[in-house]
Amino acid sequence: MLRTGGIVLGGSLLSGSATADDGDGTTLTLLSYNDIQTAAAEDEDFPRLVTLIEERRASADGPVVVVGGGDQVGPHALSPISQWRAPVDVLNEVGPDADVIGNHEFDYGFDAISDVTADSEFPWLATNLVTDDGEAFDGTESTQVVDRGGVRVGIIGLADEGATTGKTNIDFEAEGVTIEDFTETGPAEARRLREQEDVDVVVALAHTGVPDAEALAEADADDDIDVIVAGDDELRYPPETTSGSIVSEAEARANYLSEIELTVEGGEVTSWDGELIEVTDDIAKDPTASQIINDYRAEVSLDSVIAETETPLDATFSSNYHRETNYGNLITDAMRERTDADVAITNAGGIRSDAVYGPGEITGGDVFNTLPFPNTIVTLELTGAELVETLASQIVTLESETGQDFGEEVSQQVSGVRFEWVPHDDAEQLVRDVRVGGEALEADATYEVAVNNFIADGGSGYPLEDKPMIEDTDELLATSVVEYLRERDTIAPTVEGRMQRVDRDLPDAAVTVDGNGKVVEQFDTPDDVESVTGNTAAVWSPDGEHVDAEHVVFDEDDETLVVRADDGALAETVEDAEDGDEVPLDLYVEYESSEFDHVYFERSRLNADLAATVRRRGRSRACGAPGSH
Incomplete structure (x- = not known):
């Protein structure tokens, strides 16, 4: 368990480092990776990761334990010919101490898990995926205990429903497997390992994503879990302390290696230091790993x-x-x-x-x-x-x-x-x-x-x-x-407006499109509009053609929006329409909202439905604001 005492944990956001212990404890180095996935089919970062692991093993000041956070055997480009074999063959060269069953380990079906584990020269853990008798299902193990340099390390493997029923088509109930609550099974098994297996350090391999890994740390009331190696959501998450446990995730696709040095003294962790090490082109490829991958690639x-x-x-x-x-x-x-x-x-x-x-x-x-x-x-x-x-x-x-x-x-x-x-x-x-x-x-x-x-x-x-x-x-x-x-x-594929995001609506409007002059329309805006980004305004046709607006004016005091577009350009977007046809057009424009606080998108988006009447003979005025055309 992580005993902090007067030690300040989580020193820097980049490394998640803690003040090193000045005692005579043993330094145990924990190396971890997760979500190898598509990198397994490329002679690039995966062989470099193998080299990096060996280099860090050799330079470690004490015993080393290597673990994985799941989703290693799929998906990857070699799946059609090698299935799980290409990544497993490479991982056998690494020789990890344990890995955890993630959702992509089920890519080849439930029954194939026993084939994956049989070909692996290391154990796959599924602590909270249990059969009716409470044991791990075929081919997997509940826990792994590693004794290195006088330090006993207990390892458990956990998955949440999002990484099982949520991301596979496996009917676990029909297979006789129960998915136990990882926040209950994890702490209970960690406590058992300490009391019955006399372990000094407990590592949880949590194929749950970082938020659920943090929830696991919070549920571990007795602080029995020292380190949580996360996988599944593929975040770059340098080692950081949460509720008494160190949480780390090495993004995915062999991009990073997580390295955490634990000072172990008197049967407990007294301090730690850790970082994510980037896998770069400066690292030499492991020749055996490269040959394994290239031999499979040559087949297809x-x-x-x-x-x-x-x-x-x-x-x-x-x-x-x-x-x-x-x-x-x-x-x-x-x-x-x-x-x-x-x-x-x-x-x-x-x-x-x-x-x-x-x-x-x-x-x-x-x-x-x-x-x-x-x-x-x-x-x-x-x-x-x-x-x-x-x-x-x-x-x-x-x-x-x-x-x-x-x-x-x-x-x-x-x-x-x-x-x-x-x-x-x-x-x-x-x-x-x-x-x-x-x-x-x-x-x-x-x-x-x-x-x-x-x-x-x-x-x-x-x-x-x-x-x-x-x-x-x-x-x-x-x-x-x-x-x-x-x-x-x-x-030369492009984006064509097939799926249009809309946060708020402007009033519907009617316009006439005859290819002459300008089309101008004025709208009352919703209350949450603070400003409008004019260069994002465009009118779209049902066929995916669009015309950028020429001029956009938002009046914050009057809460109105005026948009002007070139009528001739609009006419080209509905060139198949006959004289007198009514064609639905859509206006979209982005804006700053006082209500919506977006996470991914920069701004909110407005939409107005425009009923456009097509006139092919002569000039006529648009049915819009005064001064149209």
């Missing part, structure tokens, strides 16, 4: 160039969870073309690597790195009402717990459908103004919707598990995207 020619992109492809987590991305559009366009569906949807969590590719050459390995799961494309039949429910199931509101941590999220990417999402608990509809193929959605009509088989089975909370299946391609999603790119040779 992951280094072959398949296309060239003129725009950077955004596969970052933050972008794909929060908003439409050009890479999300490319993926879902490929899905819709492959299946000839009306709509395609993929979950943001299925797009991995957290990187940007291009401009330049794109390899097959790049695609498999971003789509590493063994998912196929499934076409379902949904009514319009079911499609709206499906899209709304992924909206994270700003006021929710997740929204307060990470900001409001749309959490998906789409093709063939356009909609507005209103990320607030008081919204009448989280998803509204839905259009499929440019036409307003009909609630009772049926639509063919292409998704990956993970979400077709109800993964990521999608309400799709009982919906009629039209087709399963039995082809990997990544393979479909590769073929889509090969057929095009050169691509």
Whole structure:
């Protein structure tokens, strides 16, 4: 247990260092990593991490324990051929003392866990995932006790429901496994290790994310857990003391190694020092690890160039969870073309690597790195009402717990459908103004919707598990995207306004579009508008074309907003409309709000629905504010 006495803990935010103990205790070094995932398929940071671990082992002033925080064996680009074997083969070279079962250890199914553990030369822990007799399930262990340099270290492995039922399609109850409350099982097992196993240090491997790791520390009333190695939310979280326990997370993808030096004296931790060490290109690659990875890569020619992109492809987590991305559009366009569906949807969590590719050459390995799961494309039949429910199931509101941590999220990417999402608990509809193929959605009509088989089975909370299946391609999603790119040779995907965030509404308005002059419209603004960012104002057509506003004026005293746009440019966005047609347009503009305190987005967003009457003959005045045209 961490005895602070007069010692000041958590000295610097960067290192989380504590004042070193001046006594004669043993210095135990704890090295940890987590969420290797896509790095397992690349001859880059993973082999460098192996070297760094060996270097820190060799330079340590005392015994060393190496542990993992889960999500090591997936997802990665080599999954289709090696499944868990590539990362496990490399980790066997590292020789960790223990790792914890995370949600991605279940990527290959529940039964495959015993194969993962059988191929591993180290134990996998699942302390709070127990069978009916209270034991760890097949292939896993409840705890691990390591005796190093006279210091006994007890290790437990914990996962929360978010990293089990929340992120897998495993029916744990049907498998005879109970997910115990980690905040109860963790402290109880730590106490048992101290009393019955006579350990000096307790380390909890918590595949829960940092907030839940901190909750674990708070629940550990007797301070029996000295260190909590977190995983799952992939944060860069240097060692820091919380409620008597040291919490650390080394981001993900072999980007960092967490190093914590514990001074152990008289059966307890008396002081500590720690930091995250970045894995840089200056660190040499471990040759054995590189050979393992490259041998697997050679089997599927992951280094072959398949296309060239003129725009950077955004596969970052933050972008794909929060908003439409050009890479999300490319993926879902490929899905819709492959299946000839009306709509395609993929979950943001299925797009991995957290990187940007291009401009330049794109390899097959790049695609498999971003789509590493063994998912196929499934076409379902949904009514319009079911499609709206499906899209709304992924909206994270700003006021929710997740929204307060990470900001409001749309959490998906789409093709063939356009909609507005209103990320607030008081919204009448989280998803509204839905259009499929440019036409307003009909609630009772049926639509063919292409998704990956993970979400077709109800993964990521999608309400799709009982919906009629039209087709399963039995082809990997990544393979479909590769073929889509090969057929095009050169691509330049853009963001097209498929998913529009809206915080507040302006009044509806009517305008006439005839291609001459200007269109000017004045609106009364909501009470929370403090200022408007004029260069964000744009008018969008149902087909995804948009025109930036020429001039925007907000009057704070009168609470009015005046927007002017070029009529000729607007006419080009509705060029297929006939004379006399009424076309729905949307105005969007960002603003500073006195009510909403955003976490991810810089500003709130206003929307006004514009009913535009098209005039193709002669000049006519817009039905807007005086002085239109």
